[in-house]
Amino acid sequence: LKLEESEVVDQFYSTSIVSMEDLLEFHADLLFQLNSYIDVLRARMKLIRRIADYMMEHDHIVNLEDHSLNYFHLVRHMHKDWAHVLELMEQPLGRSQLLFLKESRPHYPSAWDLEEGSLGIHRMQKTYQLQPKDMVRGLLDGVHHGTRFSTLECFTVARAIYKKHRYHDAVTWLEETLSLYDQASEQTKENYQILGFDVSQANNLYIKGLMHLNRYKDALKAIDRDPKPYLRRLRDRVEMRMMSTIDLPLEKPNPPLTGLQLCCRGGCPYRDMHRLTCSYNTTAAPFLRLAPFKTEILSLSPYMVLYHDVITPLESLTLKNLSKPHMKRRAMVMVNNLKVRPFIDSGRTSNSVWLASHENAVMERLERRVGVMTNFEMENSEVYQLINYGIGGHYKPHTDHFETPQAPEHRGGGDRIATVLFYLSDVPQGGATLFPRLNISVQPRQGDALLWYNLNDRGQGEIGTVHTSCPIIKGSKWALVKWIDELSQPFRRPCNR
Ligand SMILES: O=C(O)CCC(=O)C(=O)O
Numbered sequence: 001l002k003l004e005e006s007e008v009v010d011q012f013y014s015t016s017i018v019s020m021e022d023l024l025e026f027h028a029d030l031l032f033q034l035n036s037y038i039d040v041l042r043a044r045m046k047l048i049r050r051i052a053d054y055m056m057e058h059d060h061i062v063n064l065e066d067h068s069l070n071y072f073h074l075v076r077h078m079h080k081d082w083a084h085v086l087e088l089m090e091q092p093l094g095r096s097q098l099l100f101l102k103e104s105r106p107h108y109p110s111a112w113d114l115e116e117g118s119l120g121i122h123r124m125q126k127t128y129q130l131q132p133k134d135m136v137r138g139l140l141d142g143v144h145h146g147t148r149f150s151t152l153e154c155f156t157v158a159r160a161i162y163k164k165h166r167y168h169d170a171v172t173w174l175e176e177t178l179s180l181y182d183q184a185s186e187q188t189k190e191n192y193q194i195l196g197f198d199v200s201q202a203n204n205l206y207i208k209g210l211m212h213l214n215r216y217k218d219a220l221k222a223i224d225r226d227p228k229p230y231l232r233r234l235r236d237r238v239e240m241r242m243m244s245t246i247d248l249p250l251e252k253p254n255p256p257l258t259g260l261q262l263c264c265r266g267g268c269p270y271r272d273m274h275r276l277t278c279s280y281n282t283t284a285a286p287f288l289r290l291a292p293f294k295t296e297i298l299s300l301s302p303y304m305v306l307y308h309d310v311i312t313p314l315e316s317l318t319l320k321n322l323s324k325p326h327m328k329r330r331a332m333v334m335v336n337n338l339k340v341r342p343f344i345d346s347g348r349t350s351n352s353v354w355l356a357s358h359e360n361a362v363m364e365r366l367e368r369r370v371g372v373m374t375n376f377e378m379e380n381s382e383v384y385q386l387i388n389y390g391i392g393g394h395y396k397p398h399t400d401h402f403e404t405p406q407a408p409e410h411r412g413g414g415d416r417i418a419t420v421l422f423y424l425s426d427v428p429q430g431g432a433t434l435f436p437r438l439n440i441s442v443q444p445r446q447g448d449a450l451l452w453y454n455l456n457d458r459g460q461g462e463i464g465t466v467h468t469s470c471p472i473i474k475g476s477k478w479a480l481v482k483w484i485d486e487l488s489q490p491f492r493r494p495c496n497r
């Protein structure tokens with residue numbers, strides 16, 4: 001079993017908001033095809049109506065008189081015309097539209113997208129302590145969004161959570177699913193049925209979820225409400241469980257809030273004490289006297305500063321536009337018995353692309369700017385990574401320096417002495433970069449860049465720099481990361497080993 005980073009998965013929608021733009025266009029194309037399919041059906045219906053009317057006129061003639069001319073009409077008509085009518089009826093309809101739908105199917109979002117998206121929603125729920133009943137109505141962490149969930153979306157999320165054995169949450173989402181279904185009109189229910197939704201399936205999962213939570217009485221009630229015979233058979237199982245003394249271990253419904261949850265919500269204790277000073281940096285390079293960097297020191301140890309307005313909106317836009325077509329999910333692949341199987345790294349929901357410092361004029365300018373901003377040597381430095389996060393997108397807590405001491409030795413540049421994180425977009429809700437051990441969280445703002453040192457004076461990894469990207473609630477988070485290697489810096493930041 002081996003893990004490595006690769007680009008095997010090329011189409012991943014849920015891990016990047018920017019790929020959703022393509023999806024919107026794609027969806028519009030599909031709708032266009034469906035409508036034109038209906039037009040074709042309608043035109044055919046009109047034609048058949050006309051022919052049928054014409055045929056009925058003949059019916060008329062035959063009944064009139066026992067006239068041989070009329071018989072001749074009938075013979076000719078039946079031999080000739082009906083053959084053509086049959087041909088017309090047999091002619092396949094809307095072939096090109098059908099073909100379009102069929103051939104584009106491989107590009108539809110996959111089961112993975114659905115799972116990834118569902119888990120993103122769940123992550124959002126857990127981190128920000130949201131209630132499914134608020135979420136389905138578009139109320140997210142105190143802000144009303146114009147979006148609503150239908151029964152179908154609710155059920156998809158519920159099922160994904162159930163598959164992860166999070167029964168308490170799955171049951172809440174299933175309750176929401178069933179209640180949304182009850183409120184739906186008869187016509188909507190019919191539509192759901194055409195789209196493959198079976199309310200008994202939802203009920204079945206709900207009952208099983210309740211059983212996992214030892215809520216047998218509620219399970220029995222749910223069974224009694226559903227007329228499907230296979231659900232009635234569950235009754236025996238529930239009653240048997242009820243009588244047995246061995247209870248399944250119960251999942252705690254409300255574990256205490258973690259520091260991460262508190263901080264992502266902006267409730268980080270003492271966070272403001274870390275805003276030490278703000279200043280204009282004019283000394284690092286001569287040109288800074290003309291255009292100083294607005295610098296906010298967030299922490300002295302480990303050293304961390306936030307620069308304001310160091311990448312212009314136009315530069316951000318250019319980089320985003322140039323990179324859009326190349327953004328990919330960097331999925332991990334599992335190489336197992338020679339089978340290569342990409343798997344969802346749920347620790348990181350984003351698509352990204354590597355950008356070299358000589359990639360284009362903007363990158364060249366940025367590379368010089370990073371050198372001036374940080375005073376680090378940019379010669380031989382690493383490439384940049386441009387990231388766009390997805391639905392409820394996040395990046396689990398991690399450090400940028402390597403955690404195994406051997407790892408840097410195998411790299412030309414040694415360990416990553418510092419990180420510069422440019423924000424290329426505002427994120428209106430969620431999506432902060434959080435340093436839980438330092439109680440520092442930074443809300444992405446287009447134009448800002450965060451610099452921190454990953455290594456201490458002795459060149460050792462600084463565990464305090466553990467950081468995470470909080471799940472995004474609203475907006476599309478774009479970040480550009482630059483890791484600065486240690487080995488080019490002996491004169492810029494000598495270490496006291
Ligand atoms: O997007 C962020 O806020 C953090 C990104 C990050 O930590 C990384 O790419 O190493």
Ligand SMILES: [Fe+2]
Nearest residue numbers: 398399400467
């Ligand atoms: Fe990082």
